[in-house]
Amino acid sequence: MKKIFLMLFMAIATMAFAQDQMTVQSGSFAFLKDQTEVNVQLKFDNTLYQVENFTEEQYLEKRKEDILANRKRGEEGWQKWSEAWNRFKDSEYLDYLLKGINAKSKKILFKKDAQTKYTVIIDAKWIYAGWHGGLIGQEAKLTSDITFVETENPHKVMLKMHGDKILGKPQNKDFVMEYGRIAGAYEATGRELGKAIKRALK
Numbered sequence: 001m002k003k004i005f006l007m008l009f010m011a012i013a014t015m016a017f018a019q020d021q022m023t024v025q026s027g028s029f030a031f032l033k034d035q036t037e038v039n040v041q042l043k044f045d046n047t048l049y050q051v052e053n054f055t056e057e058q059y060l061e062k063r064k065e066d067i068l069a070n071r072k073r074g075e076e077g078w079q080k081w082s083e084a085w086n087r088f089k090d091s092e093y094l095d096y097l098l099k100g101i102n103a104k105s106k107k108i109l110f111k112k113d114a115q116t117k118y119t120v121i122i123d124a125k126w127i128y129a130g131w132h133g134g135l136i137g138q139e140a141k142l143t144s145d146i147t148f149v150e151t152e153n154p155h156k157v158m159l160k161m162h163g164d165k166i167l168g169k170p171q172n173k174d175f176v177m178e179y180g181r182i183a184g185a186y187e188a189t190g191r192e193l194g195k196a197i198k199r200a201l202k
Helices: 002-017 056-068 074-104 178-200
Strands: 022-027 037-043 109-112 118-128 131-133 136-138 141-150 157-167
Touching: 022 178, 037 074, 056 074, 074 109, 074 178, 118 157, 118 178, 141 178, 157 178
Parallel strands: 037 109, 037 118
Antiparallel strands: 022 157, 118 141, 131 136, 141 157
16 A cells, blocks of 8 residues: 555656756747658767766766676676667667657657758757666656757757756656666657647647
């Protein structure tokens, strides 16, 4: 019974803090009014991790130490974790973000590797990987700079936005792992961006 109440409290707390934390810094959505597709690109320039603001190299070194210290996982466990981490960074995060944004932005389809007039770049600045402990867990958070540019002339910036510590979604099959929780934060960021576009283009 105590576990049920704790899970209910966590769910209420999550809803209370899961507010719209995406802001426009410059520009407007007007350039998107006649668009049907937009290209999407992820960047990880100087991304920091956890409350300690680890570099990715520092974060991975710490995870490697933790995994190698576990006799049941060892070197094989680290190789498996590392391969999954790279796969999520290379493709899964973008897939989750596209899932989130396209669920909300009905008039414009966001795609990867698309030949479109505009590209939106999501540059991760800070990632909190959250945690998982059996029946309960803490979602990941993502802070990112979001920039719409002309695909053929990326120096021409149409719109700048900022997503601040956007709390991830817990409903995915890999939530028990760091990369799964981070994927949920990308999906949530996509949903927030999609909602902002939908409001602006009514």
